[in-house]
Amino acid sequence: MNITVIGSGYVGLVSGTCFAEMGNRVTCVDIDPVKIEKLNQGIIPIFEPGLETMVLKNVKNKNLFFTTDLHEALQNSEIAFIAVGTPMGDDGSADLQYVLAVAKSIGQSMQKRLIVVDKSTVPIGTADKVKATIQKELDARDSDLQFDVVSNPEFLKEGAAIADFMKPDRVVIGSDSEIAFKKMKQLYSPFFRSHDRFITMDIRSAEMTKYAANAMLATKISFMNEIANICEKVGADANQVRIGIGSDQRIGYSFIYPGAGYGGSCFPKDLKALSKIAKENGYIAQLITAVEEVNDTQKIVIAQKIIARFGEDLSGYSFGIWGLAFKPGTDDMREAPSIHTIKELVKRGAKIKAYDPKAIEEAKEHYLKGVQNIKYVTSKYDVLNDIDALVLITEWKEFRSPDFEELKNQMKNPIIFDGRNQYIAYDLQNKGFEYYRIGK
Numbered sequence: 001m002n003i004t005v006i007g008s009g010y011v012g013l014v015s016g017t018c019f020a021e022m023g024n025r026v027t028c029v030d031i032d033p034v035k036i037e038k039l040n041q042g043i044i045p046i047f048e049p050g051l052e053t054m055v056l057k058n059v060k061n062k063n064l065f066f067t068t069d070l071h072e073a074l075q076n077s078e079i080a081f082i083a084v085g086t087p088m089g090d091d092g093s094a095d096l097q098y099v100l101a102v103a104k105s106i107g108q109s110m111q112k113r114l115i116v117v118d119k120s121t122v123p124i125g126t127a128d129k130v131k132a133t134i135q136k137e138l139d140a141r142d143s144d145l146q147f148d149v150v151s152n153p154e155f156l157k158e159g160a161a162i163a164d165f166m167k168p169d170r171v172v173i174g175s176d177s178e179i180a181f182k183k184m185k186q187l188y189s190p191f192f193r194s195h196d197r198f199i200t201m202d203i204r205s206a207e208m209t210k211y212a213a214n215a216m217l218a219t220k221i222s223f224m225n226e227i228a229n230i231c232e233k234v235g236a237d238a239n240q241v242r243i244g245i246g247s248d249q250r251i252g253y254s255f256i257y258p259g260a261g262y263g264g265s266c267f268p269k270d271l272k273a274l275s276k277i278a279k280e281n282g283y284i285a286q287l288i289t290a291v292e293e294v295n296d297t298q299k300i301v302i303a304q305k306i307i308a309r310f311g312e313d314l315s316g317y318s319f320g321i322w323g324l325a326f327k328p329g330t331d332d333m334r335e336a337p338s339i340h341t342i343k344e345l346v347k348r349g350a351k352i353k354a355y356d357p358k359a360i361e362e363a364k365e366h367y368l369k370g371v372q373n374i375k376y377v378t379s380k381y382d383v384l385n386d387i388d389a390l391v392l393i394t395e396w397k398e399f400r401s402p403d404f405e406e407l408k409n410q411m412k413n414p415i416i417f418d419g420r421n422q423y424i425a426y427d428l429q430n431k432g433f434e435y436y437r438i439g440k
């Protein structure tokens with residue numbers, strides 16, 4: 001099939017590449033000429049395990065193309081995916097300007113019957129807006145071209161995006177057109193070898209499914225963080241409680257690790273957007289608001305523990321940070337807890353030495369740009385020299401079982417703050433460390 005994917009970020013680039021991997025002819029479009037130029041030179045602008053190899057292979061096989069020219073890309077396409085950003089607007093709602101700008105361009109450029117797929121996470125009713133925008137442009141061209149608008153929300157996880165896309169738990173397709181359902185099933189069928197995992201539904205339910213999924217996952221995280229905070233007050237251990245409750249199949253073990261709060265490009269903005277959608281429709285989403293509030297305070301829990309140990313004034317102290325990305329496996333730092341922790345420490349006069357396997361450039365160029373007193377280093381052991389404490393924020397595998405002798409030899413004090421609850425190997429007290437973690 002000939003496919004256009006509009007927006008070549010985390011979702012667009014991964015989706016386009018995986019469709020190409022299945023033998024489709026895919027053109028990925030972006031308005032950012034630098035990004036497209038890089039991709040055409042074989043430079044992948046984001047880190048995602050397995051992505052680079054797959055992109056290079058499909059470019060070589062002439063299944064995957066990159067351009068800024070949407071008009072040209074659409075000439076032979078049967079399906080166009082909209083995968084542009086839907087960032088949080090000033091009032092908390094999802095900003096649809098990029099989605100609607102793309103819809104307008106599609107209406108101006110399409111030359112044959114087209115299935116337009118909303119893959120971006122969009123508020124309920126957006127498909128109607130996309131449809132109306134495209135139709136307006138077709139009317140202006142005096143064109144009677146036919147098109148369908150489909151909702152196909154994306155559930156991939158950054159850090160495991162290729163694996164998730166190639167073997168999805170489910171593919172949700174919301175449509176009111178039999179032709180579109182059929183075509184979408186044809187496109188996704190190669191991803192299901194043993195049995196299909198399509199869930200078909202009406203468009204609004206598909207749009208809502210994405211918000212509901214993210215709200216559920218964020219709720220699990222905030223719930224467990226709240227339990228962890230109560231554990232600390234009453235002398236219980238959240239890690240033992242986690243195991244105790246996870247064994248109940250109705251609860252399950254996943255997403256109940258206490259930690260420094262959720263971040264990333266999706267949960268924070270999608271929860272805000274869901275609250276806003278509810279409010280606009282006459283409903284106050286109290287639980288969703290509480291989930292966000294718990295998370296906001298959780299992001300500085302580690303900084304508070306450091307302040308409790310070293311005092312309000314941190315000038316003269318130096319802290320080593322392990323992990324900047326909002327989670328392991330990605331260079332994405334959008335809404336990362338590390339940002340809040342580091343800014344809180346620096347504000348109080350502390351000096352920071354930070355290491356992350358992939359996100360240092362993002363930190364330097366964007367998310368911690370202009371923040372004073374941070375030095376970035378290229379190995380986890382390079383943060384250790386002369387620091388007053390080591391702070392683990394992102395649970396990259398390489399932090400799991402470090403050389404403890406090296407830690408003790410280099411650090412001024414053998415003190416560890418573990419923002420991921422017992423992520424660093426067990427038994428740190430017995431190894432001679434002063435050890436602080438969330439939920440105990």
Ligand SMILES: NC(=O)c1ccc[n+]([C@@H]2O[C@H](COP(=O)([O-])OP(=O)(O)OC[C@H]3O[C@@H](n4cnc5c(N)ncnc54)[C@H](O)[C@@H]3O)[C@@H](O)[C@H]2O)c1
Pocket residue numbers: 006007008009010011012029030031032035083084085086098101102119120121122154155156157158265266
């Ligand atoms: N990142 C994730 O893990 C994830 C997972 C599921 C769903 N989503 C949703 O998918 C959507 C995209 O997210 P992302 O993380 O890939 O965003 P991103 O910011 O990484 O990428 C968006 C891309 O769209 C491009 N763009 C903007 N306007 C354009 C236009 N008019 N024409 C062509 N390109 C344009 C931008 O230059 C950028 O490269 C969002 O709605 C997000 O909520 C993201």
